[in-house]
Structures are given as C-alpha cells and as structure tokens.
Amino acid sequence: MEKDIDSLIERRLSRRQVLQYSASTLLAAGLPTVFAETTISQQLKQTITPLLGFKPIPIAHLIDDVVVPEGYRAEVFYRWGDPVSSGPDFKMNASNTAEEQLQQAGMHHDAIQFYPLAKEGSQSEHGLLVMNHEYIDAQILHADGGIFDSPDNYSKEKTLKEQYAHGVSVIEVRKIGDGWQIVRPSNYARRLTAVTSMQVSGPVAGTAYIQTEADPFGTEILGTFNNCSNGITPWGTYLACEENFNDYFDVSYTEHLTAKQQSSFKRYDIEHSYYGWHHNDERFDASKHPNEPNRFGWIVEFDPFNPDSTPIKRTALGRFSHENVAHKVGNDGRLAFYSADDSKFEYVYKFISKQAWDGSQGMHNGQLLDEGILHVARFFEDGTGQWLPLVFGHNGLTVDNGFDDQADVLVHARKAADQVGATPMDRPEWVTVHPDSGEVYISMTNNTQRGNNDKPSSNTANPRDNNKFGHTITIKEQDATSTVFDWDVFALAGDEQHGSTIIGDSYANPDGLMIDSRGVLWLQTDVSSSKLNAGEFSQFGNNQMLAVDPNSGETRRFLTGPIGCEVTGVVITPDLKTMWVNIQHPGEMSELPIKGAKKKSAQLPNATSNWPDFQPNGRPRSATIVITKDDAGIIGS
Numbered sequence: 001m002e003k004d005i006d007s008l009i010e011r012r013l014s015r016r017q018v019l020q021y022s023a024s025t026l027l028a029a030g031l032p033t034v035f036a037e038t039t040i041s042q043q044l045k046q047t048i049t050p051l052l053g054f055k056p057i058p059i060a061h062l063i064d065d066v067v068v069p070e071g072y073r074a075e076v077f078y079r080w081g082d083p084v085s086s087g088p089d090f091k092m093n094a095s096n097t098a099e100e101q102l103q104q105a106g107m108h109h110d111a112i113q114f115y116p117l118a119k120e121g122s123q124s125e126h127g128l129l130v131m132n133h134e135y136i137d138a139q140i141l142h143a144d145g146g147i148f149d150s151p152d153n154y155s156k157e158k159t160l161k162e163q164y165a166h167g168v169s170v171i172e173v174r175k176i177g178d179g180w181q182i183v184r185p186s187n188y189a190r191r192l193t194a195v196t197s198m199q200v201s202g203p204v205a206g207t208a209y210i211q212t213e214a215d216p217f218g219t220e221i222l223g224t225f226n227n228c229s230n231g232i233t234p235w236g237t238y239l240a241c242e243e244n245f246n247d248y249f250d251v252s253y254t255e256h257l258t259a260k261q262q263s264s265f266k267r268y269d270i271e272h273s274y275y276g277w278h279h280n281d282e283r284f285d286a287s288k289h290p291n292e293p294n295r296f297g298w299i300v301e302f303d304p305f306n307p308d309s310t311p312i313k314r315t316a317l318g319r320f321s322h323e324n325v326a327h328k329v330g331n332d333g334r335l336a337f338y339s340a341d342d343s344k345f346e347y348v349y350k351f352i353s354k355q356a357w358d359g360s361q362g363m364h365n366g367q368l369l370d371e372g373i374l375h376v377a378r379f380f381e382d383g384t385g386q387w388l389p390l391v392f393g394h395n396g397l398t399v400d401n402g403f404d405d406q407a408d409v410l411v412h413a414r415k416a417a418d419q420v421g422a423t424p425m426d427r428p429e430w431v432t433v434h435p436d437s438g439e440v441y442i443s444m445t446n447n448t449q450r451g452n453n454d455k456p457s458s459n460t461a462n463p464r465d466n467n468k469f470g471h472t473i474t475i476k477e478q479d480a481t482s483t484v485f486d487w488d489v490f491a492l493a494g495d496e497q498h499g500s501t502i503i504g505d506s507y508a509n510p511d512g513l514m515i516d517s518r519g520v521l522w523l524q525t526d527v528s529s530s531k532l533n534a535g536e537f538s539q540f541g542n543n544q545m546l547a548v549d550p551n552s553g554e555t556r557r558f559l560t561g562p563i564g565c566e567v568t569g570v571v572i573t574p575d576l577k578t579m580w581v582n583i584q585h586p587g588e589m590s591e592l593p594i595k596g597a598k599k600k601s602a603q604l605p606n607a608t609s610n611w612p613d614f615q616p617n618g619r620p621r622s623a624t625i626v627i628t629k630d631d632a633g634i635i636g637s
C-alpha cells in the first residue's frame with residue numbers, strides 16, 4: 001500500500017512543476033503581522049518533516065462522534081446555546097428566549113479565526129475566536145419547531161430567535177494548564193446577528209439600489225446572515241461573507257416590479273423564503289421591499305478587538321453568494337482578495353486594491369477595500385487564464401447592455417461576469433493561499449448539472465460532466481496584482497471508478513480549505529445530508545477533514561465528524577499546537593439510512609444524532625471542538 005502511494009507521488013511530482021520559493025513570494029503570501037511569528041514558522045518548517053506524520057483514521061460509517069488519530073485529543077468547546085460571556089445557560093428543551101439566544105452561541109457554526117492576544121510573549125495561549133453561524137435548523141432551534149413544524153405558532157419571538165441565532169460570535173479564549181477555556185465574563189465577547197446595525201461603504205453606498213423605506217439614504221443596513229465562510233485582512237480585522245442570502249426573501253407578486261428588478265431576482269434566485277421571516281418582519285417580503293435583497297450578498301468587515309465597532313459592508317468586492325475570502329499582498333503593497341460564488345455555474349472573483357497597504361494594523365485600513373477593481377476569472381483550455389475587470393463602460397458593461405453605472409455592475413456582479421465571458425464553475429467554494437508559493441487553491445464542491453441538456457458541458461477546468469464528487473484547482477500568478485495566471489487541476493475527488501486522482505484517503509465534495517504556516521492543506525468535506533452514508537456516497541462515510549501535502553498530493557484522513565454533520569471551519573494557533581474545527585448541523589438528515597429508522601421531528605429532535613451531549617431528551621448541537629496532541633506537539637506532525 002505504502003509503495004503504491006510512493007509511486008503515485010513520484011508520478012505526480014514529475015508531472016507537476018516543483019514550486020520555486022523566493023523572498024518575493026514569501027512577501028506575496030502576506031501573512032498578517034499580527035499572526036506572523038515568522039521565525040517560529042520558519043523553524044517549524046525546517047524541523048518538522050515530513051509534512052504529514054500522523055496515522056490516518058478510517059472512514060466513519062454512522063459513528064455519532066468526532067474521531068481523530070491516535071495521539072490526538074478532540075474536546076467539545078463551544079456549542080450552539082453556550083453563553084458568549086456571563087449570559088444565560090442553554091436549555092436542552094430549546095426553551096431559551098430570543099433575548100437569551102442573543103447572548104449565546106448561534107447555530108450552525110461555520111468558518112473560524114483566531115486573533116492572538118499576547119500572553120507572556122506567547123501568541124498562542126490567549127486570544128479571540130471569531131466564527132460565523134451560517135444558518136439554522138428551525139426544527140431544533142425551537143421547542144416545537146419552526147414555521148413548517150408548527151405553522152400556527154410561528155410568532156414574532158420565534159423569528160427574532162432565528163435572527164439572533166444567525167451571524168457571528170466573538171469569544172475570548174485562554175489556555176489554562178494544558179486545557180483551553182472560554183473567558184467569562186469577557187469585554188470582547190460579542191454577537192453580530194441578522195439585525196445588527198451596519199454601515200455600508202464603496203461604490204454602492206448611498207445609491208438607489210439599496211435605498212429602502214426604512215433607510216431612504218442607503219447608508220445603514222440591519223444585519224448579516226448566511227455567513228458561510230470568512231477571511232481575515234492583513235491589518236487584523238474579520239471579514240464575514242454573506243452566502244445564500246436569497247433563501248431569506250419571499251417574492252409573492254412581481255407585476256409592479258421593473259423588468260430590471262425582475263431579471264435581477266431571477267439571476268440571484270430570489271423567489272422563496274426557507275425561513276418565513278417575512279410573516280413577522282416585513283422587510284423580508286421582497287415584493288414590498290424589492291431593494292432589501294440588494295443589501296445582502298456582500299463581504300462585511302469588523303474589528304473583533306473592539307466590541308463597539310460598527311461592521312461595514314464593503315461593496316467594491318461585489319454582490320454574490322460569497323463563500324469565503326482569501327488575500328495576498330502584492331510586491332508593491334497592493335492587495336488581492338479572492339472570493340468564489342458558490343452556486344452551480346458561478347464564478348471565481350478577485351478584487352485588486354487601488355492603493356498599497358502601508359503595513360499598519362487597524363480598521364482604518366479597511367478603506368483599501370473601497371477602491372479598486374473587481375475581476376472575474378476566465379479559464380482557458382490550455383491551462384492559462386485571465387482576470388477580467390468588471391468596470392462600467394468597459395468590456396460591454398454599458399448602458400446598451402443594461403448596466404447604468406459602477407454600482408449597478410457591483411450589485412449585479414453575476415450579470416456583469418456573464419457579460420464579460422467568465423468561466424462558469426462547478427460550485428466554487430473556499431479559496432486559500434499557500435503561505436510560501438502564493439499559489440491559490442480553490443475547491444469545486446460538485447455540479448451534477450454539468451453537461452445536462454442545455455447546461456454547459458465539461459471543460460478542462462471543470463473536467464467531469466455530472467460532477468457528483470467535486471474537485472480542486474490551483475492558480476499560479478506572478479504577483480497578487482497579476483491579471484493573467486496559470487491553472488491546474490489539483491485533484492479530482494470521489495472514487496477511482498469516476499476518475500479520482502486523490503493520492504491516499506478518499507473523500508467527496510471538497511469545501512473548506514486552509515493551508516497552515518507549515519504548508520499542510522486542511523481539506524473539509526460537505527457531502528449533502530440527503531446523500532451522506534447512502535448509495536454511492538456511503539463509501540465516504542460521515543463528513544471529514546483530511547490533511548494534504550500540497551507538493552506530493554498525499555492525503556490522510558485526520559478527522560471524521562458525527563452523523564449528518566458538515567465539517568467546516570478550521571484554524572490553528574501560530575505555534576500550530578492547538579486547532580479548532582467547527583462541526584455544523586449534526587443530525588441534519590430527516591432519518592438515518594437504515595431499516596426501521598425513526599423520523600426526526602420537533603418532538604424527536606435527536607432521531608438522527610444526539611451529538612455532543614448525548615442526553616436522553618437532548619438535541620444535536622453544532623459546536624466548535626478543540627484539538628491538541630497528547631505530547632503537546634505540532635498538529636498534523
């Protein structure tokens with residue numbers, strides 16, 4: 001077995017150009033100085049070889065727990081409903097009020113970041129954990145379920161609890177002895193929710209596209225939601241991405257809307273609410289308030305160190321279903337921010353700032369995100385590519401083609417990208433940047449419509465029709481500010497029968513990606529709940545996280561999640577000795593794929609998973625877990 005892997009790796013290395021590291025690419029990686037600890041990282045790189053040292057774990061078939069390799073420990077750390085500071089405790093029957101939920105962890109943890117607070121010279125023993133709460137399972141959030149479980153009991157209080165269960169958490173964490181604790185009370189602790197007041201900046205601020213009855217000047221937006229993944233800036237702020245915002249708006253009639261508004265709703269799939277908020281909060285009725293959806297689908301910046309700071313929606317980065325955002329610093333100090341639009345046949349974008357970053361810390365640098373050019377990727381068949389600028393008046397982004405100004409181009413970034421001829425991808429998800437080479441890695445989670453009837457068929461960047469299992473690609477550029485690139489398929493996921501090129505442990509539907517400072521690529525999977533452990537997906541078991549050597553391609557399974565969960569969000573302390581991973585929506589499927597399985601309901605919320613509390617009358621809870629090595633060593637070694 002080992003020999004097989006060795007020969008596969010050899011073949012891969014001879015095919016792939018070996019990366020050439022240089023001082024300029026190190027700068028290009030642009031590690032935030034607040035995170036840098038460059039010396040430590042360099043030492044780690046030199047002394048800890050090979051990159052992957054742990055014994056991989058097997059696939060988990062319907063195991064309702066987190067499993068990590070021998071020599072590692074995973075502990076539950078921060079569950080939905082746990083207080084962010086000295087707030088109220090979680091009630092296992094879900095009877096916490098909306099007001100209580102506001103002081104507790106939201107649901108459906110997603111991407112996570114660690115912001116060090118120096119402690120006796122260490123950057124790795126005290127800090128802030130900041131994470132997104134992407135969406136909710138209303139059946140579990142309330143004692144008698146959501147609008148679909150108890151339609152006659154869908155109250156304003158329930159809508160508010162759902163809105164408060166969305167957004168972002170900031171918690172303070174500290175290492176005590178060899179364990180980690182949440183600091184309570186904490187002056188840093190904070191929740192952003194679907195109703196938090198936010199400012200808006202960039203070309204769309206104040207324009208007619210985002211003016212509403214409640215905000216006639218288009219300057220104050222209430223809330224952020226469906227915050228899938230995130231990003232950091234080199235100046236130490238947090239970037240929350242707004243993904244499937246369309247699912248929160250209801251459109252019951254359209255006759256009174258302009259043709260432009262109607263076509264915008266169509267392009268952004270704004271039609272039907274999955275949550276029912278419009279029954280109790282009118283702004284989510286997009287028939288009545290057609291500009292309200294234009295206020296979502298952005299990247300939101302805030303300063304996690306200042307609990308009073310007002311978050312700002314940065315419109316120059318475009319409006320689409322932002323999965324996450326990753327950045328690189330160019331040789332001249334200008335910045336690139338990469339973000340993909342997670343829907344079938346959507347695009348990969350890159351914003352290049354106009355001004356250079358001066359290396360200082362703090363939110364005042366955020367204005368660099370307000371001025372610059374949003375680009376979208378075209379992948380040519382020969383392995384080269386181009387970043388196409390989305391600038392009003394150029395490349396057909398003109399009045400004749402339905403664009404009125406730059407704000408229009410950004411609000412309707414998808415349409416602008418259509419117009420300039422970007423390449424439709426197989427649900428592009430996370431983007432991450434290699435800290436040494438500056439190479440950009442992007443996951444394509446799946447696209448079963450590829451090649452169907454009138455849909456685009458496979459091409460070299462999306463090489464499989466009916467792409468059930470997904471793939472990853474890499475982009476190489478001279479500099480962060482380059483507008484041309486070379487690209488390659490990194491791995492085709494799935495099984496050998498479907499042409500998998502994974503070297504080592506198998507997986508399907510790559511989603512979360514993060515490369516640590518030692519160069520390990522952490523890859524997380526999102527096989528959808530309806531497919532998990534069933535049919536041809538049963539061979540991949542529960543969702544998982546793998547560690548990949550980006551040079552050799554060798555892939556080892558590091559973690560498997562509980563039943564029905566997605567594994568999403570991972571961060572490591574600068575000393576690489578503590579890792580946090582988020583476990584999202586355990587038990588999301590409606591019943592287990594086994595004979596005689598009971599159906600999950602508001603009355604039986606734990607029919608499919610009872611992780612992490614395992615109480616007889618309990619319910620599954622999304623949670624952050626903390627992973628350490630028994631010998632206090634480097635994670636992954």
Ligand code: FEO
Pocket residue numbers: 134228229243323342429
């Ligand atoms: Fe929220 Fe695209 O995953």
Ligand code: CA
Pocket residue numbers: 228229323429511512526568
């Ligand atoms: Ca995701």
Ligand code: CA
Pocket residue numbers: 429445511526
């Ligand atoms: Ca996903």
